Structures are given as C-alpha cells and as structure tokens.
Amino acid sequence: MTKQAFATAATALAANTAEAGDMPGIQMAAFEALERFCIQHGIEVQRSVDLADFTYLRAGGTAHVVVFPNTPAQVASVQGFLHQSNLQSKVIGNTSNLLFLDDETYSVLLCTTKMNKIVYDAANGVIAADGGAMMPDLARVALWNAVAGFEGLEGIPGTIGGGIFMNAGAYGFELKDPFLRAEMVHPDGTMRMYEAAEFKLSHRSSILRKESKGSIVVRAYFRAEKGDAEKIYRRMELYHSKRHKYQDFFYPNLGSIYSGSPYRALAHRDPVFRLLSALYYFFRYEFKLFHREAPINRKWLNDLVLKRFDFKYDIQPFSDKTLNCLVNRGQGTAEMVRFIEQLGELSDGRIPLENEIVRPF
Secondary structure, X not given: OOHHHHHXXXXXXXXXXXXXXXXXXXXXXXXXXXXXXXXXXXXEEEXXXXXXXXXXXXXXXXXXXXXXXXXXXXXXXXXXXXXXXXXXXXXXXXXXXXEEOOOOEEEEEEEXXXXXXXXXXXXXXXXXXXXXXXXXXXXHHHHHOOEEOOHHHOOOOOEHXXXXXXXXXXXXXXXXXXXXXXXXXXXXXXXXXXXXXXXXXXXXXXXXXXXXXXXXXXXXXXXXXXXXXXXXXXXXXXXXXXXXXXXXXXXXXXXXXXXXXXXXXXXXXXXXXXXXXXXXXHHHHHOOOOOOOOOOOOHHHHHHHHHHOOOOOOOOOEOOOOXXXXXXXXXXXXXXXXXXXXXXXXXXXXXOEOOEEEOXX
C-alpha cells in the first residue's frame, strides 16, 4: 500500500473520529474505518467476535475487530494502517497459549492462521513456511519428503510464527535447530529479512519475546536435511503417543502452563511432598510397580498436591493427567488466573510461565 493511500485512510479516520465526539464514539469510528480498509483491500475481517467461540481455550470476552490477512503483503498493509491510526492491536496465531479474560473487551486482533503455506524446495534443501502455518503441518511436510529434524513439532498446536517467538520444541528438539532466516513485518508496516542469529533464540525465548514486540514473522525458512522416512515416522508416532499421556485432549486447554515441572518446584518447598513424590516416581518408573499405563496415572500425585498446598477450587482447573495443564471445565477465567498465580507463587519463580494472560487493551 502506498503512503498516499495510508494518508487518505488516516484522513478519513480523522474525519470520522472528529464527528464521533466522545471516546467510545471515536473508538467505534476507528474500528469501522479499519473494517472498510480491509474490505477495500480484500482482507478478511470480522467485528464483535465472541472469543469464547473463537479461541483455543474457548474462553474470553469480545474482540471489537479480528483481521485475517493471508499474505505477507496483507499483513504489512494492516500493520501500516494500524500504525497510522494509532489503534491498539495484538498479533495472534492459534491462541493455544493465550488466556483471554471473560467479560473483557479487546481492541484489534491480527490473526495469522489464514497465512499458512508450506513449500519444500528440494533443489536448495529448504522448507519455506508462512508464519501462520501450524507446526504439526510443518512436521508432516518434512515427513512426506523424508526430511529429518522436525519430529519434535508433532502435536504442538501452535503456528510457526508463535513457535519462533518462544523457540518452541519438545523431546530434545527446538525450532532454532533447523532455522535459517525469516521475514518480519514491523508495527509500522515495514518488512525485512532477518538471519537466524538475529533472533537470539534460546530456551523458550527470542528477541521477539524480549524486545521486538508487535513484529510478526510472516515467512520462515528452514534447513531441510534428508533422513530415513521410516525412522522419522516412528519417532513422530512415539512423540504423539507420549503427548497423549500428559496433555488433555478432551477439555479445551492451553497445554503446558509452565516450562518445567511444577512437581519438582513444589518439592523444593515441602520436604514431605518431596519424599512422597520421589517414592511415587521411584516405584512407578524405576521398579515399574503398579505401573499399569493409564492417561490419568498422576491423579494420586495431583490429589496429594491439593492436600499439601491448600489448593481449594469448586471446579478443578487443571487436567487429571498433570498439574501443568490448564483446562476449561466452565470454571471461568478468574479461577484459571487464580490457579496460575497460586502455582507460580508456590513454585518460587523456579519455572517460567509459558501461557500468556492477555489483559484488555
């Protein structure tokens, strides 16, 4: 989009907001201007979105506007318009680690999930993936082309852009391992290519998480090294089955709340729990006594946590499979936030928070 077009849109917005008079009217005029801009440029847009129907956790209030660009150029156009209009916004992907609050209203959400192409370039040994493509889809494209190194992404319900934001990974794999470079759109609508080293990827962190908030990964490039398709498939099958043992697949959830084990963190606080939990793991996993496989084989340990640490809830906010998986049983987000904060306080900051509590803006 040209600077002149931006200026025209901004002038129209100013005229509308001047007529509105009060702050709610000004905001409504700004949202209407954004909606018109998106329609004029062929960008999907929705108004007054119920986040309880939209988000991965099936919780939250209302978003005034949700925009769904499907190309990097559309992302740049929307970012430029938002910058010119001084509209507050948040970039989202699959929302699989975002907790939006009930009865709250949010301004503008820019959702990347419609921007989801993945292309394997065999000649150059590279996989290019849009920022809104899902990480399990990237793992499957790698499998289909006998490319190794992406197996750990199986089952992680997030986008490539979100994965780079927090350097996602599992089972000894991190996204930074095959990562080469990525195109980013900044809040002012400018776009630039960055090499992997510039993202400063480390365990569950990147420069995007620390400094460059509001910038969007629109396309990422990964090294594609050939492997044995059968071995790749077996690893993915193994990781898939392991994930089912500790992640909830029946209730809406946000996966792991914290990066690390809250059980170990709590054991540092209470010597009785440390002893009992150590015996539990010793007999179950070392000697494999009472080791009948069951998806909820940690329920006894979870019940012990409730007794030892005075957790009191009318509706249990975590999965029976693990204390570290927040689930939505209809308890409301206030109770979810209380549980996250209580668990974090009892853990004495030993484990970093992976989920994000999204405050209204």
